[in-house]
Amino acid sequence: MSSGSAIRGSRIGSSPMRPDERSEPAPRREVTYFCSAGHQAEVRFAADVAAPETWDCPRCGQPAGLDQQNPPGRLRAEPYKSHLAYVKERRSDADAEAILAEALAKVRQRRGE
Template identity: 35%
Template sequence: MADRSLRGIRLGAQSLQSEEGVVFMERTQYTYACTSCGRDTTLTFAADAEAPEAWECRTCGAEAVLRVGDKTAVVDHSEDKIPRTHWDMLLERRSRPELEELLEERLAFIRARRGAGEDVTAQKIGA
């Protein structure tokens, strides 16, 4: 313990752990070429890990494709899930004429309430 004295050390500034006796995993470097800005990104993975075909570019955020030799890998986007908007989900439940009818009913209710001078907040609260 004499060589690892805690006296006079700043908390959190230095680690008391050493890399002595640690065996690092074999690693492999892969290069990804950005499809937008053209920059290369080199990433390090474990040797037994399978490198993904695409990675996000660190510079511009676009898709960077794995480069194998002089060629780039072909990324298959056929199984990618297309994000649905709220409007898409609404159209799955109701038809457009139903939505227009509901809109007209709601607008008529709002116009009638404004004309009667009712307080909107009191109606929501239930007072």
């Protein structure tokens, strides 16, 4: 048994089964962007909108430009830093030793040593 409130044969955001005869799609134009990895991305914009100078390449995520001969350069990727790396940037070795000694003293005090 199925519930009576179910909508069958469609999903949220789907378009009508056939285009409406009374409406026409908005005029569009296709712009091609080129990234430094050699990928091409074709993006559709409304005909009356100016295309941006750069667009993120959908394949590699690098910036892509309108000029095929001169695509924008690759973004500089920052290496992953762990929590310890950030702590080492803020604290010196002497600070670390003092904090460790303080923590060990608290642990020893709790244990009764």
